[in-house]
Amino acid sequence: MGSRPASDDELNETELNETSAPAPAKPPASTPQPGPGRYEEAETDPGSVLKLVRASHLTGLPIVTLSGEHGLEIKDVVFDKRAGGITGFTMRKPGLLGGPQKQVLMVADVHAIGPDAVMVPSRGVFAAPDSLSGSGDNVLGDRVITDDGTDLGEVTDVIASVTAGHADIVGFEVKASEALGTEGAQVFLPLPAALAISGEAIVVPASARDFVSEDYTGFGASVEAFREQLGASS
Amino acid sequence: MTVRLQPLSGRSVLDLTTATTVGEVRCAALDPGAGEVAALVLKKTPGAESLLPWTAIKAIGPDAITIETRDVLVAPEGPKQERAASGDLDPLGKRTFNDMGEALGQVDDLVVDDHTGRITEIVVDGRHFDGSALIGSGGYAVIVRHVPESNPSG
Numbered sequence: 001m002g003s004r005p006a007s008d009d010e011l012n013e014t015e016l017n018e019t020s021a022p023a024p025a026k027p028p029a030s031t032p033q034p035g036p037g038r039y040e041e042a043e044t045d046p047g048s049v050l051k052l053v054r055a056s057h058l059t060g061l062p063i064v065t066l067s068g069e070h071g072l073e074i075k076d077v078v079f080d081k082r083a084g085g086i087t088g089f090t091m092r093k094p095g096l097l098g099g100p101q102k103q104v105l106m107v108a109d110v111h112a113i114g115p116d117a118v119m120v121p122s123r124g125v126f127a128a129p130d131s132l133s134g135s136g137d138n139v140l141g142d143r144v145i146t147d148d149g150t151d152l153g154e155v156t157d158v159i160a161s162v163t164a165g166h167a168d169i170v171g172f173e174v175k176a177s178e179a180l181g182t183e184g185a186q187v188f189l190p191l192p193a194a195l196a197i198s199g200e201a202i203v204v205p206a207s208a209r210d211f212v213s214e215d216y217t218g219f220g221a222s223v224e225a226f227r228e229q230l231g232a233s234s
Numbered sequence: 235m236t237v238r239l240q241p242l243s244g245r246s247v248l249d250l251t252t253a254t255t256v257g258e259v260r261c262a263a264l265d266p267g268a269g270e271v272a273a274l275v276l277k278k279t280p281g282a283e284s285l286l287p288w289t290a291i292k293a294i295g296p297d298a299i300t301i302e303t304r305d306v307l308v309a310p311e312g313p314k315q316e317r318a319a320s321g322d323l324d325p326l327g328k329r330t331f332n333d334m335g336e337a338l339g340q341v342d343d344l345v346v347d348d349h350t351g352r353i354t355e356i357v358v359d360g361r362h363f364d365g366s367a368l369i370g371s372g373g374y375a376v377i378v379r380h381v382p383e384s385n386p387s388g
Binding site for chain 2: 064068114
């Protein structure tokens with residue numbers, strides 16, 4: 001009667017359906033699409049591809065495979081100061097009893113970092129812990145000093161621009177020093193694409209001061225404006 | 235013709251050869267790669283054969299789903315089918331993410347071609363996604379492909 005038993009294939013979930021899944025089709029025009037509105041995303045110019053995320057918001061995000069499985073969440077964000085980027089993440093099991101995991105997740109193996117989850121192709125991308133050795137510097141608490149010798153404040157969070165496989169540090173949230181005129185306030189400081197870092201402090205061009213913004217909204221535009229200005233003046 | 239999955243839950247499955255009920259629908263087992271419902275998972279079956287391959291369904295009626303004979307039912311084989319048979323992979327009510335890591339809500343329902351089992355629509359918190367956007371369906375979540383923001387003409 002045309003009936004057939006379910007073969008293994010029919011019920012198997014595929015770990016990664018990137019190649020086997022059908023191409024995306026346009027949804028009906030009348031249905032609203034998920035927008036970036038719930039992402040705490042700095043506004044950027046139209047056409048800009050900067051998608052910003054605060055490093056502190058990554059901790060605790062579930063790590064979800066494209067086949068819909070989850071077992072671990074982000075524990076710590078591991079920076080590579082010299083490269084000015086995020087190298088990867090340590091992981092933990094969720095919940096109070098969640099212990100640390102030996103395996104780590106490299107940024108290069110991430111499918112996407114979103115507001116609600118870090119997506120990975122499969123559990124197979126988790127890497128041995130020594131993949132992260134050599135990085136792991138913490139920038140939180142570091143002083144930010146301009147190249148003309150003004151202390152702008154202390155780093156309290158890292159703002160990264162996220163694209164598939166990359167997370168570049170584009171700015172810091174800084175607890176402002178006296179020099180900024182808003183001592184103690186949290187402000188956002190854009191960083192040059194090439195970041196100069198010493199052992200104890202982070203050195204930024206003096207002109208970065210002019211691009212400090214007090215709220216996160218619009219920070220993406222500040223980063224772009226600052227970097228444009230740096231390019232024009234060099 | 236399409237059919238919604240959610241109302242099928244609990245519907246009895248009738249063996250037309252013996253005119254007896256062989257079980258009730260517990261949930262669906264998806265094959266995200268093929269974009270199809272591979273089988274219905276049944277409960278209250280007399281034996282271990284708890285999977286009803288979608289293509290073995292004769293008719294989906296308002297009061298019963300009919301099959302020619304209970305021989306079309308199969309027992310789960312291997313860990314993944316066993317997981318599906320346990321209801322762990324039931325997509326309905328699952329949280330949904332797109333592949334950009336944005337949570338979209340919970341799966342309300344799936345709209346399925348009654349003949350082939352092809353998933354034509356995924357309904358998430360009242361929003362309809364094309365079935366072809368389905369990437370994965372696991373124990374934790376259903377994953378759909380992110381559709382980029384487009385201008386109104388798109």
